[in-house]
Amino acid sequence: MSPREPRSTCPIAYALDVVGDRWTLLLIRDIAVFQRHTYKEFEQAGERIPTNILADRLKKLLNHGILAKTLYQEHPKRYRYELTEKGLALRPIMRAMVSWSAQYGDDVVVPKELDTADN
Amino acid sequence: MSPREPRSTCPIAYALDVVGDRWTLLLIRDIAVFQRHTYKEFEQAGERIPTNILADRLKKLLNHGILAKTLYQEHPKRYRYELTEKGLALRPIMRAMVSWSAQYGDDVVVPKELDTADN
Numbered sequence: 001m002s003p004r005e006p007r008s009t010c011p012i013a014y015a016l017d018v019v020g021d022r023w024t025l026l027l028i029r030d031i032a033v034f035q036r037h038t039y040k041e042f043e044q045a046g047e048r049i050p051t052n053i054l055a056d057r058l059k060k061l062l063n064h065g066i067l068a069k070t071l072y073q074e075h076p077k078r079y080r081y082e083l084t085e086k087g088l089a090l091r092p093i094m095r096a097m098v099s100w101s102a103q104y105g106d107d108v109v110v111p112k113e114l115d116t117a118d119n
Numbered sequence: 120m121s122p123r124e125p126r127s128t129c130p131i132a133y134a135l136d137v138v139g140d141r142w143t144l145l146l147i148r149d150i151a152v153f154q155r156h157t158y159k160e161f162e163q164a165g166e167r168i169p170t171n172i173l174a175d176r177l178k179k180l181l182n183h184g185i186l187a188k189t190l191y192q193e194h195p196k197r198y199r200y201e202l203t204e205k206g207l208a209l210r211p212i213m214r215a216m217v218s219w220s221a222q223y224g225d226d227v228v229v230p231k232e233l234d235t236a237d238n
Contacts, residue, residue, distance in 0.1 A: 007166040009228040011220030012148050012213055018224075022139040029131050047126040086223045092215040094131055100212060101130030104184075104205045109128040 018064050019090065023049055024057050025097070028066070028083065028090050033113045037080045066090070137183050138209065142168055143176050144216070147185070147202065147209050152232045156199045185209070 007013050019025055030036035030045050042054055049057075058081065061067040066087035069079040083090075094114075101108045126132050138144055149155035149164050161173055168176075177200065180186040185206035188198040202209075213233075220227045 006226055009226055010145070010148075010165065011217040011224060011227045011229050011233060012144055013166055014220040014224040014227050015216035016141045016144060020139065020141040020144070022135045025131055025135060025139070026129070029129070046129065047132055089219055089223065093212060093219060096211040096215045097134035098130040100208055101133040104208065105130060105133040107125055107128055108130045108133045110130050114130060 015093070018060075018066070019093070021057075023047075023053055024061065025090070025094055027054075027057055027061070028087060029094060029114075031067075031081060031083050032088065032091060032094070037082065038078065042081075061087070134212070137179075137185070138212070140176075142166075142172055143180065144209070144213060146173075146176055146180070147206060148213060148233075150186075150200060150202050151207065151210060151213070156201065157197065161200075180206070 006017060019028070026045065026047055026049070027042060030042055034045070036042055036045065039054065039058070042049060042058075043051065058067065058069075062069060064086075065084055067081050068084050069081050072078055072080045098110060098114050102110050125136060138147070145164065145166055145168065146161060149161055153164070155161055155164065158173065158177070161168060161177075162170065177186065177188075181188060183205075184203055186200050187203050188200050191197055191199045217229060217233050221229050
C-alpha cells in the first residue's frame with residue numbers, strides 16, 4: 001500500500017489518496033449500483049478482487065467514513081457494508097468515468113444499471 | 120505496476136485500468152490546469168512525483184492516447200506533453216473529485232484554477 005498521509009492540499013490529490021487505486025471505486029460501484037453488501041458478495045464480483053486487497057480496502061473505507069458496517073450474524077461474525085453520505089457522494093465521480101469510458105474505451109459495455117442517462 | 124489487461128467490460132474498471140492510481144490524474148491536472156508540459160515541470164509539482172513513476176505514467180498515457188508529445192529540443196532530446204481530446208475529456212472526472220474533496224476532505228484547499236464554479 002501507498003502511504004496515506006496527505007501529499008498536498010489539492011482536492012484532486014485528496015480524492016486520489018482515498019480512492020486512487022484500481023479497486024476502491026469498483027467496491028463502491030458494487031454497493032451503490034449492484035446491491036452487493038457482504039464480503040462474500042464483493043469477492044464474487046466480475047473483477048475477482050484479491051482477498052487481501054478486499055480486506056485492506058474495506059478497512060480503509062471504514063476509516064475514511066465512506067463505508068459503515070453492521071453486524072448481521074454473530075457466529076461467525078458477518079458484517080453488512082453500506083455507503084455513508086460521504087460514500088454516496090462519490091457517485092458523480094463514477095458517472096464521469098462511465099461517460100468517459102463509454103466514449104473512449106475499447107471493449108467497454110455499459111450495463112443498464114450504470115447508464116448515466118438515468119442518473 | 121498492476122497488470123494492464125482489461126479486467127472486465129465495466130466502464131468504471133476501464134477508467135481505473137487507465138487512471139486508477141495515485142498519480143496519473145495529478146499529471147493530467149498539471150497539464151490541463153497548471154500549464155505544466157515538460158518532464159521537469161511535472162517533477163516540480165507540489166506532490167513530488169518520484170521520477171520512476173513519472174516516466175512510467177507518461178509512457179502509459181502516451182500508449183493510451185491520452186497524451187501526445189512533441190520534440191522541442193534536439194540535444195539533449197526534450198519533449199513537450201499535451202493532452203489529446205481523450206485526455207481533455209478526463210476533466211469532468213477531476214471536477215467531480217474537486218467537488219467531493221471540497222465537501223468532505225480535511226485540509227483541502229481548492230485553488231482558484233480548480234474552482235468548479237467557473238467550469
